[in-house]
Amino acid sequence: MNQLIKKAAVIGSGVMGSGIAAHLANIGIPTILLDIVPCELTKQEEAKGLTLKDMQVRNRISTAAIQKLLKQKPAPLTLKENLDLIEAGNLEDDLVKLKDVDWVIEVVVENLNIKKQVFEKVDQFRKPGSIISSNTSGISVEAMVEGRSDDFKKNFLGTHFFNPPRYLKLLEVIPTQYTDLEVLSFMKTFGEDVLGKGVVVAKDTPNFIANRIGTYGLLVTLQEMLKSGLSVGEIDSITGPLIGRAKSATFRTLDVVGLDTFVHVAGNVYEQVEGEEKEVFEVPAFMKKMIENGWLGSKSGQGFFLKKGKEILELDPNTLEYGPRKKLSTPAIELAKQEKGTANKLKALVYANDRAGQFLWNTFTKSFVYSAQLLGKIADDIVAIDRAMKWGFGWEMGPFETWDAIGLENSVRKLKETGTAIPAWVTEMLDKGFTTFYKEENGELYFYHNGEYKLVEYNPKIIELKKIKKQKGVIKKNSGASLIDIGDGVALLEFHSPNNAIGMDIVQMMNFAIDEVEKNYKGLVIGNQGKNFCVGANLAMMLMEVQDDNIYELDLIVRQLHKALLKVKYSSKPVVAAPFAMTLGGGAEVCLPAAHIQAASETYMGLVETGVGLLPGGGGNKELYMKHLENLPSGVQFDLQQVANKVFETIAMAKVSTSADEARKNGFLSNSDGISVNSDHQLYDAKQAVLALHEQGYKPKVRRKVPVTGESGYATLLLGAEAMKLSGYISEHDLKIAKKIAYVISGGKVPFGTEVDEQYLLDLEREAFLSLIQEPKTQQRMQHMLLKGKPLRN
Numbered sequence: 169m170n171q172l173i174k175k176a177a178v179i180g181s182g183v184m185g186s187g188i189a190a191h192l193a194n195i196g197i198p199t200i201l202l203d204i205v206p207c208e209l210t211k212q213e214e215a216k217g218l219t220l221k222d223m224q225v226r227n228r229i230s231t232a233a234i235q236k237l238l239k240q241k242p243a244p245l246t247l248k249e250n251l252d253l254i255e256a257g258n259l260e261d262d263l264v265k266l267k268d269v270d271w272v273i274e275v276v277v278e279n280l281n282i283k284k285q286v287f288e289k290v291d292q293f294r295k296p297g298s299i300i301s302s303n304t305s306g307i308s309v310e311a312m313v314e315g316r317s318d319d320f321k322k323n324f325l326g327t328h329f330f331n332p333p334r335y336l337k338l339l340e341v342i343p344t345q346y347t348d349l350e351v352l353s354f355m356k357t358f359g360e361d362v363l364g365k366g367v368v369v370a371k372d373t374p375n376f377i378a379n380r381i382g383t384y385g386l387l388v389t390l391q392e393m394l395k396s397g398l399s400v401g402e403i404d405s406i407t408g409p410l411i412g413r414a415k416s417a418t419f420r421t422l423d424v425v426g427l428d429t430f431v432h433v434a435g436n437v438y439e440q441v442e443g444e445e446k447e448v449f450e451v452p453a454f455m456k457k458m459i460e461n462g463w464l465g466s467k468s469g470q471g472f473f474l475k476k477g478k479e480i481l482e483l484d485p486n487t488l489e490y491g492p493r494k495k496l497s498t499p500a501i502e503l504a505k506q507e508k509g510t511a512n513k514l515k516a517l518v519y520a521n522d523r524a525g526q527f528l529w530n531t532f533t534k535s536f537v538y539s540a541q542l543l544g545k546i547a548d549d550i551v552a553i554d555r556a557m558k559w560g561f562g563w564e565m566g567p568f569e570t571w572d573a574i575g576l577e578n579s580v581r582k583l584k585e586t587g588t589a590i591p592a593w594v595t596e597m598l599d600k601g602f603t604t605f606y607k608e609e610n611g612e613l614y615f616y617h618n619g620e621y622k623l624v625e626y627n628p629k630i631i632e633l634k635k636i637k638k639q640k641g642v643i644k645k646n647s648g649a650s651l652i653d654i655g656d657g658v659a660l661l662e663f664h665s666p667n668n669a670i671g672m673d674i675v676q677m678m679n680f681a682i683d684e685v686e687k688n689y690k691g692l693v694i695g696n697q698g699k700n701f702c703v704g705a706n707l708a709m710m711l712m713e714v715q716d717d718n719i720y721e722l723d724l725i726v727r728q729l730h731k732a733l734l735k736v737k738y739s740s741k742p743v744v745a746a747p748f749a750m751t752l753g754g755g756a757e758v759c760l761p762a763a764h765i766q767a768a769s770e771t772y773m774g775l776v777e778t779g780v781g782l783l784p785g786g787g788g789n790k791e792l793y794m795k796h797l798e799n800l801p802s803g804v805q806f807d808l809q810q811v812a813n814k815v816f817e818t819i820a821m822a823k824v825s826t827s828a829d830e831a832r833k834n835g836f837l838s839n840s841d842g843i844s845v846n847s848d849h850q851l852y853d854a855k856q857a858v859l860a861l862h863e864q865g866y867k868p869k870v871r872r873k874v875p876v877t878g879e880s881g882y883a884t885l886l887l888g889a890e891a892m893k894l895s896g897y898i899s900e901h902d903l904k905i906a907k908k909i910a911y912v913i914s915g916g917k918v919p920f921g922t923e924v925d926e927q928y929l930l931d932l933e934r935e936a937f938l939s940l941i942q943e944p945k946t947q948q949r950m951q952h953m954l955l956k957g958k959p960l961r962n
């Protein structure tokens with residue numbers, strides 16, 4: 169199949185439809201957003217003298233939805249300008265435009281008859297071979313294509329995005345009996361490589377995979393809460409990060425999703441199943457009462473939780489009254505908190521004979537058994553089910569991985585003792601001597617399937633560092649970083665200090681990595697697979713040194729960091745940085761000198777040192793300024809002062825990008841730097857960038873002098889800062905920091921346009937950094953950040 173998706177159409181401009189349109193625009197696909205034509209005018213339209221025939225009125229619904237994208241939080245767009253790629257339209261005038269579209273996604277109301285009517289119209293206007301899909305969360309996709317043309321049927325399937333589409337990884341793809349296998353294969357690859365999703369093929373059953381099991385698990389939790397007498401807050405305190413689930417745990421998740429949405433999703437299954445399963449999907453009476461009261465969660469201002477001033481109250485499901493939020497504390501919880509890794513925490517919890525243990529045993533084991541019962545009905549294998557739960561609900565481990573973690577044999581023995589029926593295939597598996605759902609051999613992962621272990625298949629663009637380290641080992645390692653051979657003549661420098669914060673251990677490994685790569689490799693990737701790329705320098709270490717009056721030691725550390733990052737910049741072999749998530753302070757400073765940056769789409773990058781009373785100390789001022797100069801078109805006259813102003817503002821205001829696209833706009837990424845939409849493919853993309861630079865005969869950067877604005881530029885920068893101080897926007901200490909930043913960026917006491925060496929700017933930066941770190945107010949800010957995790961304004 170030679171299919172390319174150059175243009176798309178989304179039918180239905182609600183939160184989900186507009187969110188999908190935004191995601192397509194983020195990756196550069198022009199999209200038409202269509203909705204119904206209004207049947208009456210608004211008062212504002214009447215006042216303007218408009219009629220129902222005016223296009224402004226006829227496109228009103230989709231136009232309003234597009235404008236709402238700018239106000240939604242979290243932001244659906246990676247850059248506001250992406251809005252230009254979304255065109256408003258309506259289902260009467262603009263269906264003819266479907267002839268130019270390669271993919272039509274239906275996201276209308278969850279009503280089979282309405283969907284069929286929409287598809288009847290689409291079938292008349294679409295071009296042959298174009299893909300059609302439904303974003304339904306629970307209606308049978310098979311039923312939707314009744315009466316459609318053969319070409320429509322073979323190019324049709326379900327594509328269930330999770331909300332919000334920009335941020336949630338899961339995309340469930342649901343073929344019908346008519347779907348061409350090439351279309352299915354294309355959508356899986358396109359979903360992963362272009363949309364950046366984790367794609368799972370699901371069967372056409374109520375709620376597919378993730379919502380079926382996730383909703384079951386939430387309802388079981390609700391029912392166990394009513395039996396156990398535990399409170400809403402107590403359950404949230406043990407069903408979040410403690411067990412490898414999202415921070416929002418159970419009831420905060422329900423508040424965010426919306427109780428009305430949750431009840432609708434549960435109803436999808438309730439209507440189509442029988443017996444015990446139907447009983448579980450019966451929503452408790454108190455929740456129905458909450459919906460009657462309009463207590464739908466976050467969107468209505470109250471649900472399971474209610475915020476009063478600074479206090480968060482929890483709902484009592486028996487009285488429907490709010491009271492102080494509680495946390496559960498039991499011996500098992502305290503023991504679990506001491507354990508390392510989620511698997512060990514779970515073992516300490518689920519077998520414990522206390523309130524937490526009993527509650528978690530009952531909820532976990534019910535979900536395990538239910539997932540096992542559905543194997544073959546909702547998905548072909550356990551890997552699809554586990555991935556769907558991890559990608560759709562943010563679970564650290566899927567149900568079968570979790571069952572392995574607590575011990576399959578032990579748990580089945582205990583379940584049988586209490587009379588729980590175990591699905592036949594699990595019993596047969598254990599009888600044959602297979603005691604885990606997954607096993608690892610020679611660094612490869614296998615899963616149990618129909619009486620044998622099969623290799624878990626991954627997209628070839630996924631590089632898993634844990635696996636590589638197990639198979640090949642590491643070139644060299646210390647407490648903060650490792651150098652790893654990732655194949656094809658490329659090495660990777662991985663940070664693994666707490667929070668990947670930069671200390672001397674990382675600086676030493678950086679120096680070693682460059683030396684080793686220059687001798688034996690084609691190039692280096694700086695990347696890792698932690699929670700964040702790097703949150704900056706080791707703040708605690710720096711505070712300790714300055715409080716012990718070790719200024720000489722700090723001076724040495726800053727010099728060493730400057731030296732290492734210059735080594736990265738002028739390495740004879742290409743260095744590619746692969747930032748993702750939080751890339752703050754020193755994290756950004758590691759990336760800026762690299763030959764190429766391959767950022768994940770969700771990269772939150774910024775020089776944030778002013779928040780702790782400092783200025784960037786790892787060459788960030790100089791590198792961001794130089795990057796701005798390099799990004800200017802060659803041969804074009806430019807205003808040096810404007811460049812200095814922009815860099816000063818970015819650093820002094822501690823601007824952090826909300827995406828890699830915005831990082832490019834802020835000057836942290838060049839136009840030639842890359843962005844990986846699928847974070848799982850980022851290290852592969854970074855490795856390919858190294859190989860491409862090597863193949864092109866990479867030549868290191870030539871050290872050149874830097875033009876600066878000097879004394880007059882410094883005065884200009886200060887004007888803005890002093891105006892902000894006079895207006896009360898910044899404190900006296902903020903002004904002091906701003907003056908230091910301005911001095912470094914402008915190049916100090918030299919005439920405008922003077923060209924200075926990089927080392928001169930680094931020396932200015934080091935002196936400013938060391939002078940600020942000795943300020944009592946800066947030390948207060950550093951201490952506050954370490955204790956509270958947020959900046960202090962003093």
